Amino acid sequence: MKMSRDHIILSINGRQHEIRGEHAFMNLSEYLRYQAGLAGTKIVCAEGDCGACSVLVAKTSDPIRDQPVKFKSINSCIQPVFNLDGCIVVTVEALASAKELSAVQQSMVDQQGAQCGYCTPGICISLSYLKEQTGGTAEEIIPSKAKNFLTGNLCRCTGYEPIIKAACGLVDVKESSLSKRFLTASQVSTLKGATQTDVYFGFNRPGLEPIEVWIPSSKESLFGMLGKGRLISGATDLGVQRNKGRLGESRFISLQKIAELKQAVVTNGLLRIGAGLTWDQVQDFLQDDFSDFADSINLFASPQIKHIGTLAGNIINASPIADGVPFLLVNEAELLLLGSGGKERRVPISDFYQGYKKIGMASDEILWAVLLPKNKLKQRVYKVSQRKDLDIATINLAIAYELKEGVFSHLKLAFGGVAETSLRMTSIESLALGRKPDALFVADCAKAIDLALRPLSDVRGSSKYRMLLAKNLIQKWVVEIDLESQQNVNEANV
Ligand SMILES: Cc1cc2nc3c(=O)[nH]c(=O)nc-3n(C[C@H](O)[C@H](O)[C@H](O)COP(=O)(O)OP(=O)(O)OC[C@H]3O[C@@H](n4cnc5c(N)ncnc54)[C@H](O)[C@@H]3O)c2cc1C
Ligand code: FES
Ligand code: FES
Incomplete structure (x- = not known):
C-alpha cells in the first residue's frame, strides 16, 4: 500500500483545510457552516432537491479526455467531506473580491432577484457556474440556457423572472474568472499531490459501531480494500439515505480518486x-x-x-x-x-x-x-414524471428498433416503473417482428401489457395510471414513427 494519511485535505475559498475524524465524516454543508464559519451556504431540504446548499467544486483528480481542472456546482448537503479529498471548493462567501460584489451578485441586486434570500446563495453559485462555463457571451447567456442552469435551484418567494433577468445581465460583463482566482497552477498541484496518497481514518461513537473510511488513490490499493466497506461514488443516493437515517453501514470506501x-x-x-x-x-x-x-x-x-x-x-x-x-x-x-x-x-x-x-x-x-x-438501431427514450425537471420517473421506457420496408426487423423495448426491476418486454418484441407500426400493432401491444405488467401504486402514480401510461407511450412512439416517415416522404418530394 502507498503512504497513508489519516485526514482529508481540501481547499476552501483559497485556504487549505486538514480535516480529521468525525469532521471528515460530516456533510460538506455542515462542515462549512459549523466548523469553517461559512454560514452563507444554506441547508433546507438536505436531499439534493432545492439547491440552497450549492457550492462549486473542482476535482484535481478528474482526468477525463484531458479536460483541464474546472469548477462544477454540487449540492453540499448530501456530500460527505471525505469524498472530496484533494478538491478545491468555492462557496458563496468567495464570489465577491476586493470588497466588490461579483458580477452575478451585483446583477441579482440590480434586478431585485431576492426577497427572503434563503435560496440566493445557491442561485448565485449556479449563475456563477453559468458565467464560468460560458464565458458570458450574448449567444451563450440566453433565458432558456439560464433556466437549464437553474433547474436545481428552488426559489419559493421571488419568482424566477428577476433571477433570469439577473442571469441575462451577465452578458459581456468583464471580471476575473473564479478559475483564474482559485485554480492557480500552485493550488492545483498542491491538491493534486494529495490525491496520490491513500487515506484511512476512523473514530468511535458511543453506543454505536465505530466509523471507518478508506480512500484509495490507486487501483492496487482499492483491490486490497474491497469488501471492507460500502463503496461510494457521487453519494447522491447514499447521501440522501444517510441524511434520512436509513444508512446502516459504518464502513465506507470512497472511489473518487481512482x-x-x-x-x-x-x-x-x-x-x-x-x-x-x-x-x-x-x-x-x-x-x-x-x-x-x-x-x-x-x-x-x-x-x-x-x-x-x-x-x-x-x-x-x-x-x-x-x-x-x-x-x-x-x-x-x-x-x-x-x-x-x-x-x-x-x-x-x-x-x-x-x-x-x-x-x-x-x-x-x-x-x-x-x-x-455500438449499433445502428433507432433509439427512443421516454420519461413521464410529475414535473418536467428534477423529478424521478413515474414510468420510463427505452426502445431500440429497426424498420425494413415498413415492417419491424428488430425491436428491443424495456420499461421502468412497472415492476420490481426495470423490465424487457419480450412479448412485445416477438409480436412486432415482420409487423407494421400501425393501430393494430398498438392494440396488440396494449394486450401484451395487460398480460405482463402489474405495477405497484405509490406516491408517483397508481397501478392503473402506470398501466395507462405504458400503453400511451407505445402509442406515442408509433405516432412519432408515422410522423417521421411522412416528413421523410415530404422531404423526398421537395
Ligand atoms: C435530487 C435528486 C434527483 C435525482 N434524480 C434522478 C433522476 O432523475 N433519475 C434517476 O434515475 N436517478 C435520480 N437520482 C438518483 C441518483 O442521483 C442516481 O441514482 C445516481 O446515478 C447515483 O449515483 P452516485 O454516484 O451518486 O451513487 P452513490 O450514492 O455513490 O451510490 C449508489 C449505490 O451504488 C453503489 N456504488 C456506487 N459506485 C459503485 C461501483 N463503482 N461499484 C459498485 N457499487 C457502487 C453504492 O454502494 C450504493 O449502493 C436523483 C437523486 C437526487 C438526490
Ligand atoms: S439543502 Fe436542498 S439541495 Fe441541499
Ligand atoms: S428569495 Fe425567498 S426562496 Fe428565493
Missing part, C-alpha cells in the same frame, strides 16, 4: 464507460453514438446532481425507476465487475437484477465499467 474509473474509450465498436464517469460526462461521451439517450439526460435530476452522481451508482442502486437501466437493457450492455485482486467478470445487464433492489454482485466486487456495443 483515475482508471474515469476512463471512457471506444474500441472495436464497443463503448467502455468507466464507473467513475459522472452523468454530465456520460452525456458528453454518448452524444455521437446514442444521441437520443444523451439528450434525455437533460431531464435527469439537476446540474448539481449530474456533476457528481454516476451511471454506475444508478445501476447498483437498482431502483426500478432508474433512468439509466432501460436504455442499457435494450442495447444489451454488459457490466464489467472486478473482485478482490482484480479478478474480472462480465455480466449481461439482463442477468444482473434478481428482484427488488437485489443484484448479482458479491460484497467484495466493484462495478468497474459498463460495456455498450
Whole structure:
C-alpha cells in the first residue's frame, strides 16, 4: 500500500483545510457552516432537491479526455467531506473580491432577484457556474440556457423572472474568472499531490459501531480494500439515505480518486464507460453514438446532481425507476465487475437484477465499467414524471428498433416503473417482428401489457395510471414513427 494519511485535505475559498475524524465524516454543508464559519451556504431540504446548499467544486483528480481542472456546482448537503479529498471548493462567501460584489451578485441586486434570500446563495453559485462555463457571451447567456442552469435551484418567494433577468445581465460583463482566482497552477498541484496518497481514518461513537473510511488513490490499493466497506461514488443516493437515517453501514470506501474509473474509450465498436464517469460526462461521451439517450439526460435530476452522481451508482442502486437501466437493457450492455485482486467478470445487464433492489454482485466486487456495443438501431427514450425537471420517473421506457420496408426487423423495448426491476418486454418484441407500426400493432401491444405488467401504486402514480401510461407511450412512439416517415416522404418530394 502507498503512504497513508489519516485526514482529508481540501481547499476552501483559497485556504487549505486538514480535516480529521468525525469532521471528515460530516456533510460538506455542515462542515462549512459549523466548523469553517461559512454560514452563507444554506441547508433546507438536505436531499439534493432545492439547491440552497450549492457550492462549486473542482476535482484535481478528474482526468477525463484531458479536460483541464474546472469548477462544477454540487449540492453540499448530501456530500460527505471525505469524498472530496484533494478538491478545491468555492462557496458563496468567495464570489465577491476586493470588497466588490461579483458580477452575478451585483446583477441579482440590480434586478431585485431576492426577497427572503434563503435560496440566493445557491442561485448565485449556479449563475456563477453559468458565467464560468460560458464565458458570458450574448449567444451563450440566453433565458432558456439560464433556466437549464437553474433547474436545481428552488426559489419559493421571488419568482424566477428577476433571477433570469439577473442571469441575462451577465452578458459581456468583464471580471476575473473564479478559475483564474482559485485554480492557480500552485493550488492545483498542491491538491493534486494529495490525491496520490491513500487515506484511512476512523473514530468511535458511543453506543454505536465505530466509523471507518478508506480512500484509495490507486487501483492496487482499492483491490486490497474491497469488501471492507460500502463503496461510494457521487453519494447522491447514499447521501440522501444517510441524511434520512436509513444508512446502516459504518464502513465506507470512497472511489473518487481512482483515475482508471474515469476512463471512457471506444474500441472495436464497443463503448467502455468507466464507473467513475459522472452523468454530465456520460452525456458528453454518448452524444455521437446514442444521441437520443444523451439528450434525455437533460431531464435527469439537476446540474448539481449530474456533476457528481454516476451511471454506475444508478445501476447498483437498482431502483426500478432508474433512468439509466432501460436504455442499457435494450442495447444489451454488459457490466464489467472486478473482485478482490482484480479478478474480472462480465455480466449481461439482463442477468444482473434478481428482484427488488437485489443484484448479482458479491460484497467484495466493484462495478468497474459498463460495456455498450455500438449499433445502428433507432433509439427512443421516454420519461413521464410529475414535473418536467428534477423529478424521478413515474414510468420510463427505452426502445431500440429497426424498420425494413415498413415492417419491424428488430425491436428491443424495456420499461421502468412497472415492476420490481426495470423490465424487457419480450412479448412485445416477438409480436412486432415482420409487423407494421400501425393501430393494430398498438392494440396488440396494449394486450401484451395487460398480460405482463402489474405495477405497484405509490406516491408517483397508481397501478392503473402506470398501466395507462405504458400503453400511451407505445402509442406515442408509433405516432412519432408515422410522423417521421411522412416528413421523410415530404422531404423526398421537395
Ligand atoms: C435530487 C435528486 C434527483 C435525482 N434524480 C434522478 C433522476 O432523475 N433519475 C434517476 O434515475 N436517478 C435520480 N437520482 C438518483 C441518483 O442521483 C442516481 O441514482 C445516481 O446515478 C447515483 O449515483 P452516485 O454516484 O451518486 O451513487 P452513490 O450514492 O455513490 O451510490 C449508489 C449505490 O451504488 C453503489 N456504488 C456506487 N459506485 C459503485 C461501483 N463503482 N461499484 C459498485 N457499487 C457502487 C453504492 O454502494 C450504493 O449502493 C436523483 C437523486 C437526487 C438526490
Ligand atoms: S439543502 Fe436542498 S439541495 Fe441541499
Ligand atoms: S428569495 Fe425567498 S426562496 Fe428565493
